Amino acid sequence: MRRLAAWLVAGNLIVALSVVLATVLALRASREADEVRARETTENLASSLSIELGAELKQVDNALATIALQYRRVRGTEAELRRAMERAIADQRSLLPQVDVIRITDASGQVVYGLAAEEHQLNVADRDYFSLARNGAGMVVSEPLYGRLLAQWGIVVARRLEGENGQFAGVAYTVLSTDHFVDNFRHLAIGPEGAISLRSLSMRLIARYSAAEPQSNRGLGEIIVSEDFVRQFARDPTRGWYLTPTRIDNIERITAYRQVRGYPLIILTGTSTADFLTAWRSEAQQQSLLAAIVILTALACSYVVYRQQRRELRAREQVSRLAAEQSLMLDNELVGMARVRGELMTWKNRALDALFGYDSQALIQQPTRALYLDQASYDHVAQQAQDAFAQGRRYRQQLRMRRKDGSALWIDLSGAPVSAQESIWMMVDVSALKESEVNAQHLAVHDALTGLPNRVRFADRLTGALSLLDDRSSLLAVCYVDLDGFKDVNDQFGHDAGDLVLRVVAQRLQAGVRSHDLVARLGGDEFGVLLASLRSEAEAEPALHRLLNALREPIRLPDGGEAAVGASIGIAFAPRHGRQSDLLMRSADAAMYQAKRNGKHQFAMATTGAPVMTSSSDFPAATRPTEDPAADRADPPHAAGPAPAAPSPAPSVRPTPVPEHAFEESVAGEEDPGAGMDNDENRVPPSTLVRDDPSH
Numbered sequence: 001m002r003r004l005a006a007w008l009v010a011g012n013l014i015v016a017l018s019v020v021l022a023t024v025l026a027l028r029a030s031r032e033a034d035e036v037r038a039r040e041t042t043e044n045l046a047s048s049l050s051i052e053l054g055a056e057l058k059q060v061d062n063a064l065a066t067i068a069l070q071y072r073r074v075r076g077t078e079a080e081l082r083r084a085m086e087r088a089i090a091d092q093r094s095l096l097p098q099v100d101v102i103r104i105t106d107a108s109g110q111v112v113y114g115l116a117a118e119e120h121q122l123n124v125a126d127r128d129y130f131s132l133a134r135n136g137a138g139m140v141v142s143e144p145l146y147g148r149l150l151a152q153w154g155i156v157v158a159r160r161l162e163g164e165n166g167q168f169a170g171v172a173y174t175v176l177s178t179d180h181f182v183d184n185f186r187h188l189a190i191g192p193e194g195a196i197s198l199r200s201l202s203m204r205l206i207a208r209y210s211a212a213e214p215q216s217n218r219g220l221g222e223i224i225v226s227e228d229f230v231r232q233f234a235r236d237p238t239r240g241w242y243l244t245p246t247r248i249d250n251i252e253r254i255t256a257y258r259q260v261r262g263y264p265l266i267i268l269t270g271t272s273t274a275d276f277l278t279a280w281r282s283e284a285q286q287q288s289l290l291a292a293i294v295i296l297t298a299l300a301c302s303y304v305v306y307r308q309q310r311r312e313l314r315a316r317e318q319v320s321r322l323a324a325e326q327s328l329m330l331d332n333e334l335v336g337m338a339r340v341r342g343e344l345m346t347w348k349n350r351a352l353d354a355l356f357g358y359d360s361q362a363l364i365q366q367p368t369r370a371l372y373l374d375q376a377s378y379d380h381v382a383q384q385a386q387d388a389f390a391q392g393r394r395y396r397q398q399l400r401m402r403r404k405d406g407s408a409l410w411i412d413l414s415g416a417p418v419s420a421q422e423s424i425w426m427m428v429d430v431s432a433l434k435e436s437e438v439n440a441q442h443l444a445v446h447d448a449l450t451g452l453p454n455r456v457r458f459a460d461r462l463t464g465a466l467s468l469l470d471d472r473s474s475l476l477a478v479c480y481v482d483l484d485g486f487k488d489v490n491d492q493f494g495h496d497a498g499d500l501v502l503r504v505v506a507q508r509l510q511a512g513v514r515s516h517d518l519v520a521r522l523g524g525d526e527f528g529v530l531l532a533s534l535r536s537e538a539e540a541e542p543a544l545h546r547l548l549n550a551l552r553e554p555i556r557l558p559d560g561g562e563a564a565v566g567a568s569i570g571i572a573f574a575p576r577h578g579r580q581s582d583l584l585m586r587s588a589d590a591a592m593y594q595a596k597r598n599g600k601h602q603f604a605m606a607t608t609g610a611p612v613m614t615s616s617s618d619f620p621a622a623t624r625p626t627e628d629p630a631a632d633r634a635d636p637p638h639a640a641g642p643a644p645a646a647p648s649p650a651p652s653v654r655p656t657p658v659p660e661h662a663f664e665e666s667v668a669g670e671e672d673p674g675a676g677m678d679n680d681e682n683r684v685p686p687s688t689l690v691r692d693d694p695s696h
């Protein structure tokens, strides 16, 4: 963009310079032509005026010469002489209307003929022209003079008069007034500021007409001239021209001068620069305007081009940035993306291949059905998405999809329509999230040490089982198991050994019940056992003995030692001891304490409002509250537990936790990720807890 700007600036500069140069050259040539024309016009005028003036002076000179000739020839009396000369003057005046007077002086300079009656005597002996005429034979032209009788400026043209013998007899002279010359100049076309001057050879001003100041008498008789004139005149006194402001009025003029041939007079004609350049100035204005328009147009065009280019460049940059960003987004490793037309995938990114395990081109133009676990889930998504798109909504769903190798993964799937036929889909692998959710759910209801369900879970399952308890056909036994002598294990072998013992106990309890029974760790060294689907209370007894015996078995510790614990078990039956889980738990707990009080290593059965039955008495095998509630109330505390057995050789105990699947199965796949996010927890119906297991 900078380069374009530089080019445009350079181009504009070249255009501007070219236009300005062309304009200046054209105007200069035009001005020079105008100047030449003006100079020629001015020179022609000066030339013709000098000729005219020369002719006029010649005429005057002839008149004076004629008078001088007559003066020399005339003879007679004084009166005859006067008459003859008066007549000669009158004759010549009639021929010279431009002259004001023709006078004749005697040798002393006294005017003797030509004075008007009212005019007084006049002596001109003091005038230069008189002296010059006396000394020379030719015509004399004076410097500008202010006439003593006429009271105006003018020049005197004089000629020597001689007597019979050629002696000086006086002068005949005439006056050409300044006004006479000015009147002649006034009619000439010299422009609004033109000027015409008549000067003596000594440069004194005789007459001047300025079109700008027609009545001005400024400078008459004086030498007020420009230096250019002086310089030019010194170089050539006969003719020349110069361009400079006239000193009298300071107006610049092109001035031409010519000496009136044969006479000491110079005629100057001046045309003002303003006048002769008027047309040029107007042309200059037009051409400058044109040049400015051309330059501005070029500038405007350049600016438009620049802006257009800049806009396009920015748009291109934005598009490429967007494309880069888009490509980065599309090429990410996490979000699989696909464009789908109809049922076929028309485009996908690398992340999608990685997610589903396909090669780069394998999915292109292939049905998207391949990514779904089965036809049902594909149809479901297709229908739901179609409905959402029809309502202008995006579609989003978390579901299990299928990798190329057939394995399933959890995908957060979202789609948006691009057109009626096309849609864009994004797929994020959320399997890890799902797994951690499952783990969190599992941890919330399981004991971390033994892996068994915890108290919360136990109570929950108990409640579930109670709600579906079939009064007539089955019983439910709630067993509260508390280890005997566990504290000693901790104290004797340490806490880690205690943990190991707890895990082994959990394992033995688990192994001691049927698959649909439930074993849970309630806390510390307390465990809960739910014996489901019992047909009678007595049916629980073998299981209880089995558990007591199993727990009494010594436990071999890693350091070679042997831990020995036992258990006291309290039992409450539903529905005999109640139908609420907390009541049953409390009853079983109380029975367990009774067993402890009875000497430990035995079980005791709860009884409503009566002392707890213990395993030291006969276990009421046929006692069922539904069948004989009165018997319940009559049951004395009954100790039925076997006498503590001598420790048998300790089985080899592996310190591994109880296998997960064991209880996961017993709680019927609640944590099975395969159950699906949108499914409710797949609980094992409580009926399975009361279903009889033939293996027991």
Ligand SMILES: Nc1nc2c(ncn2[C@@H]2O[C@H](COP(=O)(O)OP(=O)(O)OP(=O)(O)O)[C@@H](O)[C@H]2O)c(=O)[nH]1
Pocket: 449, 482, 483, 484, 485, 486, 487, 488, 490, 494, 495, 496, 497, 498, 499, 502, 523, 524, 525, 596
């Ligand atoms: N190692 C270990 N010990 C625990 C854990 N939870 C509780 N205990 C300990 O288990 C013992 C339980 O106390 P008691 O029930 O009084 O001990 P006992 O020796 O079985 O007493 P009786 O029930 O009267 O026979 C306490 O010492 C607890 O610190 C555990 O997770 N690991």
